Amino acid sequence: MKNHENSRTESARWAWNGAVGTENGCRARSAGLPWRNKTGKKLIWGYELVTATRMKTWIAAVLVLLFGALAPDAGAAHQAPVRIGLTATFPNDQYRALEEWRRYLERRLERPVEFVRRDSYAEAMDLLRLQKIDFAWVCEYPFVFFKGQMKLLAIPLYRGRPYYQSYLIVPAGDRSTRSITQLEGTVFAYADPYSNTGYLSPRFDLQQAGYDPQQFFRKTIFTWSHRKTVEAVASGLAQGGAVSSHVWETLSTVKPELTAATRVVTTSAEFGFPPFVARTGIGAAVFDDLQRVLLTMSEDEDGRRLLRHLNLDGFMRGDPALYDRVDSMIRSFSAQ
Amino acid sequence: MTVNTLRICLVEDDELMGEALSERFEMEGLACDWHPRGKDALLALQRRRLCCQATRC
Amino acid sequence: MRRWFDLSFRYKVPLWGSALIVIAALAVSAAFMAQAYDDLRRDLVDSSASLGRALARNVFPAMLNDEVWRAFEIIRAPLSATPGDSTVQPEILLALDQRQQVFVATDPVAAPLSIQMSEIGGDYPALARQLATAPETATVEHIGEQHLYVAVPIADDGMRLGTLVVVHSKDVFLPRFWSVAQRGALTGLLVLALLLPINWYWGRRMAGPLVDLARSIDSVSEGVPHTPPPTDYPYRDELGRLFDAYGLMVRTLQDKNRLEKEMIRSERLAAIGRLSAGVAHEINNPLGGMLVALDNFKRRGGHDQRTLKTVAMIERGLSQIRDTVGAMLVEAKVKSRDFGPQDLDDLVTLLAAEARKRKVTIDIDSNLSEEVPLPATLLRQILMNLLLNAIQASDPSAEVHCTVRRTDGAVVVETFNTGRPIPEEVMSHLFEPFATGKENGSGLGLWVTYQIVSQLGGQIVAERLEETTRFRVVLPAGESA
Known part of the structure; x- marks a missing residue:
């Protein structure tokens, strides 16, 4: 029991480190999982989840203890942790896989790693610019938008290539819609105002078709997650939505009943995959270390297994030119 | 005392009995006056002195 | 409905x-x-x-x-x-x-x-x-x-x-x-299953005596006053009081009935008495005359044998008539001495021959110590008649029992005998003349007894008790003169 108490204190300290800008009192519940400390915002009904959260606190505490005991280099454990911001660029409720990934990174980097989750890209970008986090996996839209304020670290490979698309989805019951232009006057679900595939791309299409995206839909809602956009469309809350092809395809394997309730109407042109970026003032050693770890992830069995969980094939160094299409889209809107 | 002076006064309302008794007295040699009603007998007794009287009711 | x-x-x-x-x-x-x-x-x-x-x-x-x-x-x-x-x-x-x-x-x-x-x-x-x-x-x-x-x-x-x-x-x-309702319904059914049989039992128990009572009342209205219903109903509620009242009513009715019967019978017997006394009186007078006339005729003499035989037959017949009529003419006003204890001894002596013939023993139980102010002749005749009857009705070798009791203001005479009981149809006409159940006998004994008792102002009752026939005579008797 004494150990348990200690671990709680430890967890709490970790949580404080990552708890910048959280405004919800429920954070304490998930204190053991730093990358979950914003769950308070998503109040979930019922006791099961509370219990589950408590369980995770436990698991996290035990893992931390184990890790502390097994750490080969005590000195490494006392180094400042590498803080990585995660957003909704992937179906981010695979908590166990994420935890394994974090431990994998810690092992490879030989220093503590913290995942800091944020629902909105804007928040993650803010943390990055405020240097509260060192790295972030964000959408290419903010990367392009805040060009020069962050460095490109690595680009994930999805189906072997650093590209993905925006899917226009409608409820499965809707058999007639063939184009986004047919959804005039409906409720439309966006993921995030800084999302490319979940916001910029469909608006660009409308603009190209000669509509005013501001007036086109009767109502638009932000779900702050591609996965939830799928849910919103599947439940009929929205009559249309735009999602990342990577998220939709991943969901279609892990939660086929959810994607089965939706129908993909159109797919957009290919965009560069959401990149891993680093804050500008990041130390070269850490930057190189993490870049190397990511680029070589596909070379060991653990890494490949984790990549399979993330439905990715690996990472490449990448080139900002991959995102030129987004850049032109942004400019097209700014020009108006 | 002579036979003529000794008479029986019979008072009997039943005709048959009176007659039968009168006949019997006569057979026995006794003089008898038979009166069916007592009132007649009393009147007769006032007129004549009798030595005895017999009544049967 | x-x-x-x-x-x-x-x-x-x-x-x-x-x-x-x-x-x-x-x-x-x-x-x-x-x-x-x-x-x-x-x-x-x-x-x-x-x-x-x-x-x-x-x-x-x-x-x-x-x-x-x-x-x-x-x-x-x-x-x-x-x-x-x-x-x-x-x-x-x-x-x-x-x-x-x-x-x-x-x-x-x-x-x-x-x-x-x-x-x-x-x-x-x-x-x-x-x-x-x-x-x-x-x-x-x-x-x-x-x-x-x-x-x-x-x-x-x-x-x-x-x-x-x-x-x-x-x-x-x-x-x-529905689950609540089912539970409720089940409870209700249980309660019904418990209460209905109780109610049924209680209802029948309440109704049973009433039904019996109604049946009895029906038979009363049909003129058959039954004894009260056989239901044993021990409680003092309205029903119990009703039963009591009914029982009282039935008993009153029975008493009234018996009294009425008694009255009718004694009226009848009195009427018969008056009639027979009148007839006897009317017969007696000419009969006396005829007998005197026949005597005169015989005394006159000079008759042949055949005539004398005929006259003797007539005389015999007339004598028989006189006896019968004489028996019917109960003369209670005759002067007689008072009845004394020695009269009982005389009676035993008088009855001894008849008793011996029937092998019956006579047991007279008396508490008389002195004379009672009742005419000896009449009381003797009463006792004679009753005991003769008893001896004749008794089984052979049995015992005829007689009690004579002097009480305050009365003399109670009872005779008991076993043997052939008096048939029901005879019982109701027992004290009427010629109501005899015997082959030989005048048929006047009990009637005469009744007449004597009546004239003495007493009562006579015949009863059958199990094996025994009892006659009970109560005669009022003041203090000895």
Whole structure:
């Protein structure tokens, strides 16, 4: 029991480190999982989840203890942790896989790693610019938008290539819609105002078709997650939505009943995959270390297994030119 | 005392009995006056002195 | 319908009781079920309201920020409970804005975003009207045809953003209601199963004596006063008093009946007595004359044998008539000495021959110590007649018992004999002339006895007791002169 108490204190300290800008009192519940400390915002009904959260606190505490005991280099454990911001660029409720990934990174980097989750890209970008986090996996839209304020670290490979698309989805019951232009006057679900595939791309299409995206839909809602956009469309809350092809395809394997309730109407042109970026003032050693770890992830069995969980094939160094299409889209809107 | 002076006064309302008794007295040699009603007998007794009287009711 | 009311109490009391019990059980069950239904509905409304208030607090910031998806997640949460969960789940939840437009609903297909609630149809227009008139902060409850609506304000710090409506299908608590109702019905049936037999037993027990009583009264009205009903009813309630009264009535009736019979009989006997005395008197006078005349005739003499024989026959016949008539002419006014103890001895002597002939012993038990002021002749005749009868009726070798008791103001004579009982048909005419049950005998003995007793102002009663025949004579007798 004494150990348990200690671990709680430890967890709490970790949580404080990552708890910048959280405004919800429920954070304490998930204190053991730093990358979950914003769950308070998503109040979930019922006791099961509370219990589950408590369980995770436990698991996290035990893992931390184990890790502390097994750490080969005590000195490494006392180094400042590498803080990585995660957003909704992937179906981010695979908590166990994420935890394994974090431990994998810690092992490879030989220093503590913290995942800091944020629902909105804007928040993650803010943390990055405020240097509260060192790295972030964000959408290419903010990367392009805040060009020069962050460095490109690595680009994930999805189906072997650093590209993905925006899917226009409608409820499965809707058999007639063939184009986004047919959804005039409906409720439309966006993921995030800084999302490319979940916001910029469909608006660009409308603009190209000669509509005013501001007036086109009767109502638009932000779900702050591609996965939830799928849910919103599947439940009929929205009559249309735009999602990342990577998220939709991943969901279609892990939660086929959810994607089965939706129908993909159109797919957009290919965009560069959401990149891993680093804050500008990041130390070269850490930057190189993490870049190397990511680029070589596909070379060991653990890494490949984790990549399979993330439905990715690996990472490449990448080139900002991959995102030129987004850049032109942004400019097209700014020009108006 | 002579036979003529000794008479029986019979008072009997039943005709048959009176007659039968009168006949019997006569057979026995006794003089008898038979009166069916007592009132007649009393009147007769006032007129004549009798030595005895017999009544049967 | 009338036929049901004409039924015997034997069935009517249990039937009515059963009907009342069933009605009572039904009424109680109905009240119980209504209460249970109401309670369940109340529970549902209360839990709906508390759920609604809890959700409304969380929906408030989402609504404030126009976060439709967050609000959707919040109100959807209660619906995600696992199947088989015993808690009652709402069917649908709606968050309305200030203009009663749907901000978000758990069923966006049925209630799309931004439409006016009243446009959803069904019970919603009525609910919308009710909400429009309800106070700002009130929880509104609306019962529709198939659903139950509970609306709570989405408000914080006095600012109302809209309304949260929790909709339950009425179906959800029907199964619970039925299980409660079934339990109630089962209890009711148990109570009935217990009460109905008790009622049936009690009803029959109450009705049984009444039915017997009614039957007895019926037979009384038909002129057969039975003894009181054989029911043993020991209680002092109205029924018990009724039985007592009935018993008293029957006994009174019996007494009256017996008295009437007695009176008729003694009237009859008196009439016969007067008639026979008159006839005897009228016969006696000419008879005396004829006998005197015949005597005169014989005394006159000079008759041949045949004539004398004829006359003798006539004389014999006339003598027989005289005896008969003489027997009928009971002369109570004759002067006689008082009856004394020695008369009993004489009687034993007189009866000895007859007793010996029948091998019967006579036992006379007397407490007479001195003479009693009753004519010896008559009392002797009474005793003579009764004892002769007893000897003749008695079984051979049996004993005839006689008691003579001097009491205050009376002499009681009783004779007892075993043997052939007096037949019923003879009994009722026992003291009438020529009512004899014997082959030989004048048929006048008991009649004469009765006449003597009557003239002495006494009573004579004949009774059959088991094997014994008893004659009891009570003669009034003042103090000895």
